[in-house]
Amino acid sequence: MRTRSLRMSLPQVGEFNLIQSLRRRYGQTGRAVLCGIGDDAAMVRASSAHALLITTDLVAEGIHFNLHTATFADIGYKAAVANLSDIAAMGGTPQYLLASVAVPRSCTASNIDDLYGGLMRACRPHGVELVGGDTSESKDGLFVSVTVTGCVEPGRALRRDGAKVGDLVYVTGTLGDSLAGLRILTRKGRRQRRTRGREGANPRYVKSLVDRHLHPTPRLQTGLLLAHDRLATAAIDISDGLSGDLAHVCRESGVGAEIEAAAVPLSDACRAYAVASGVDPIDWALRGGEDYELLFTVPPRNCSKLGRVSQRSTCRITRIGTIRPRAFGLRLRRQSGRVTQLADSSYQHFRAARTTPREAAWSS
Ligand code: ADP
Ligand code: MG
DSSP states (O other), X not given: OXXXXXXXXXXXXXXXXXXXXXXXXXXXXXXXXXXXXXXXXXXXXXXXXXXXXXXXXXXXXXXXXXXXXXXXXXXXXXXXXXXXXXXXXXTOEEXXXXXXXXXXXXXXXXHHHHHHHHHHHHHGGGTOEEEEEEEEEOSSSOEEEEEEEEEEOGGGOOOSSOOOTTOEEEEESOSSHHHHHHHHHHOOHHHHHHHHHHHHHOHHHHHHHHHHHHSOOOOHHHHHHHHHTTOOSEEEEOSSOHHHHHHHHHHHHTEEEEEEGGGSOOOHHHHHHHHHXXXXXXXXXXXXXXXXXXXXXXXXXXXXXXXXXXXXXXXXXXEEEEEEEGGGOEEEEOTXXXXXXXXXXXXXXXXXXXXOTTTTTTOO
């Protein structure tokens, strides 16, 4: 983005270009910074053997959440997970958390206590301790900003910029569940109203999708396994959607990629709810953010070792595609064999998107 672009409106520029512009203009760093703007977390050399990881995420009422569909505890939980997931994507161990809140007067002290209860519920299983934050009054809506620090051995860290042509592309867990869960919570549009009866027929599916939206799992154990055995050449967590997050890895690594639609892992619940809604579940998997699964690339020589990691991992690991040369671009091979450009359909702040802010909630 050149100076002329600085006069453009934010919807014209879009979130990603804005960040790239800030990175180019202000993101120069010294030698201690091993990884600055552009990865899931910053990485700063702390000693010869260790690096400090630092990541932060801000969530805003009306953009990332609303108080009709999430409790204060849900909001706190997910704000913590967004950060823990970034540490997972770096192959690190999370350690400390700072939480800042800007709170409207309409909230009670008990609401904020519940929010912190949710934050700590996400943190405790990983031994992450709250060490600070900030508190302000807000004139309009609740804002929660969370920062998490962690540590990693620099030589084992997973970065976005290491994918090589020929590497295989993998994801953890299943994709699209969070967006399906959000659709259930908001039940917006005629399609959702039409499927309400069928949702009712599958309360187990409905519950599991809503739970995946409100309480995602940071894939810390899998990130650590990948880093420990130096199996992956690149990694990112899926917070914006598979299409957008894969594009980030490809841009940082200077490569292209081909994804097999038939291989993209979908839960039975997501598949059933999408079919009942008249939607191709693959579309939800491609553009739905907030699944907080890991996407990573592995050279073919490491595939047998990955099989062993997969057995020890608490979540499933699925191969979904291959890294191609940059000129190949990003392509999707549909089940029919038809190959199309894989457009970035993920949510971007400011951008006129197919999704409303509420539908795209939480993808920061
Ligand atoms: P993630 O989805 O992994 O949380 P983001 O898309 O929020 O990542 O950010 C991508 C990269 O840009 C990260 O390295 C982040 O630190 C950086 N970044 C995002 N917003 C800003 C900002 N306003 N100023 C500086 N760096 C930013
Ligand atoms: Mg991330």
